[in-house]
Amino acid sequence: MDTSSAPFHGTRMMVRFLGLVVLGAVIGGVAALLAAGFVIAVLALNEWLLISPRSRMMFDHGTLLALATVAVPTIGGLAAGLLHRGIPERRPHGPADVIAAVQTRRGRLPARAGSLSALSALVSLGSGASVGQYGPLVHLGATLGSQVARRLHFGRSEDNITIACGVAAAIATAFNAPLAGIVFAHEVVLRHYALRAFAPIAAAAIVGHVIAIVALDRGALFHVTNTVLPRPWEFALFVVIGGLGALVAGAYTRAILGVARQAARLPVLPWLRPALAGALLGLVALWVPDILGMGQETLRFATIDGAYGTRELLLVLLLKLAATALCIGMGFGGGVFSPALVIGTLFGALCGQVVGAVVGTPMDTFVFYAVCGMVAVTAPVIGAPLTSLLIVFELTGSYTLTTAALASVTLASPIAAQLFGRSLFDIQLRERGLDLSAGRSQALLQEARAHAHLSRDCVILASRMALGEAIHVLTRARHGEAHLQDARGGYRGSVTLAALEATREREGNQASVETIDLEVRPVVRPTTSILEAMDLLRDFTGEAIPAVDANGHLVGVVYEASIARAYLQQSDELRQEEHGHG
């Protein structure tokens, strides 16, 4: 290496790196403003549309209120359904799409789908659908980061970083929790830790936090004033709550995916499905209004001992779970996190009441049970135990509560991961054909197409050709093997020069190539991934795999060496991105 250029090289890298940090802060600022605007708009819509309890209380016309309760979610669903028609996939995009973009290094989140998804989430949340707001905010921030990278013609690694910046800022603003934002971007989106990515993400989160303080002048999501300490044996209960919470989380994920599958079979136009869900939601809300919207009041009441009776807790928990599955499954725009917070807290409160009934003393540690249940359900759903803990810590400011939550998350995350999958997003991606369970490198190989390494530098022979001519063509091209094509261009099989020579000695020059016992190899189709091609290589010995086009015509080969090279290059890029620091 030329040592004299090293300092210059170092300075240039430093400037580039600092530039990325500044860019991260800028993206963080814009993402935070968008997030703050989104949050304020949802609150305002909830006031105008008689969704928030405050507006419902202040509106003193019983019949009209009941009418609005059914009409508003229905019309909101209709609007969301119509908005989704503008998205190529006909569904709102969300965190799963962000994860896919980063994990497969395809980057590039489309602006149109991003803005339409944000808009539909705004309409859905504003009209009281039982969905969350953090998923849409994460996707909005990520789309912003991706678009900035695209405008600046960044490479894939930088693109991933700008996406993570947008995500971190959105979480930092919406929760007013910068640490949780940074960790969420790493834990859920990037899924690796590199100093190179950390600094811009931290900058984005801090800017988001500052903007949250200025723009969103509102109380913490769950401010808890509690100074009691749980008794030692209660920590064991928190662990158990974690294990049970994993099952609740599993039921929640299953319900959402199940409704989505059933909805696809409904004899209702896809864009009318959310309206149907909205009408159903509104009708049930006439009876139990707790299920409307994000449910912040329900969340608060669930932390108060005695606010709900045990049976009431169970009812609201089940209805909220069903309402969320209905709304998301039927195609409302919105996230899964806020409802999971409510369901988890109700579940924790239920555990607390059961324990209280068994112990028989007033529960001054009730809020601990509620928070443990909350973490036990949310962490597996979003696949982020650390983020959930930090959210508890930053929102309550209570170290004791955080340690209790830690006890609960210890069992919750691994059990749910074993039984159901790393997160709802991962399960959604697996259903769409992207399996992230074996890690990012596998996912990348799964996403990369073997056809990209197609080579036409090979010998393709018509299967009726005479042996002598075939050997002549092969030796002139200096190749060791040839691939045979039938009259319609399809692949027939492969032969080696050695086999041709041996047959010529037996049958003579004029015999047809077809007389040879052909070796039929698996073929690479346009959809075959590198990972699959590597699997194919296991089954035969030879230089290359024949490649066919979409019509089955033999068009060339993919050499074993290029597959190996692609694999090595992929790993090398990943290693640089994940372990590089400049």
Added chain:
Amino acid sequence: MAERGWRRAGWLLMGLVALVTPPVAGDDGNGNVDALTVLSWGGAYERAQREALFRPFTATTGIPVAVARYDGGLTALRQAVADDEVPWDVIDMTRSEAMAACEEGLLEPLSPSLPAPAPDGTPPETDFLDDAFGRCAITHSIFATVVAYRRDAFPGQRPTAIGDLFDQQRFPGPRALQRTPAVNLEWALLSYGVPREELYRLLSTPRGLRLALARLASLEEVHWWEAGDTPPRLLAEGRVVMASGYNGRFFDAMVNREVPIEILWDGQVQEHETWVIPRGSPHPEAARRFIRFATDTERLAELARRIPYGPARHSAAVRVTTHPDNGRDMRLHIPTHPLNAQRAVTKDEVWYAETLTRLNEYFRDWLARRRAPQVPRKVLDSE
């Protein structure tokens, strides 16, 4: 500077116009008014107003001020406006009632440019607190409903949080609370540890109301008061050990009558006290003149030196000093002082304007039900 100069010239011009404007019947604008009738709250509050506002107003304008006694509510005003016989010119009204009255068309609209600018020329719009100007009302002071307790009632300990109001185990003894849902509901819900930012959202749900009333129901021996001078008296007579009440009244009892009580500032509920002119006031011009005079920086500071209510103007708040008679530092006794305001609740008057009637009914029903089963409850307790 130039801008300020122009603004001052503008004010001067407006003042001249006001003087030259032809007088309305019964009010010739030159002070030849038989008397300006102010409806106010009596007691120590009225005494302070008399010294800080009414007497100086008469001295400056020659208009005598007659004071009528007011205990809140809109029933009398509604009747008077309907009969077209409004006996008052100016009313000292809480903002929530002013909002409701304005909505009903019982009040004259008031312009934000009515008050005088601050001595340094700062226009009223920036000198007054945020949302001090309503369509028909101008906030002059911030008062608080607080809990006061007898210093000698709980040897060895003192209430420190609003939740202690409901803790009759640690702080035994009868309580006095206002016979209204307002403030009581807030405190009851605060005692569950909910953050004050969420109070009104939670009170908007049947569950929140139920929780709050359950907390109130847990209190044994409550005297429900209506007039503002009752709670200090009940405390002074030792008939209750803790009482809710207006902070100014408690201050007066503490300082001027040496009642051994202390104020618990935690959870104080702050409200705006406003000046309004009823529709059909006999002397609307003199009334406007009075409001301009009474909301002037120096008058507001003078009032706050006599009764510890937070002035609605920033320029007045910094001029609050010691009580002219007893020399107490009044800044420590006003609800808006940073030390006292740490965990203050601002009453959501928009919410109350829409809900008060229903809440009152709900509360009355609850009180009636609570009183009825009191005997059976004791029977239950003994089981």
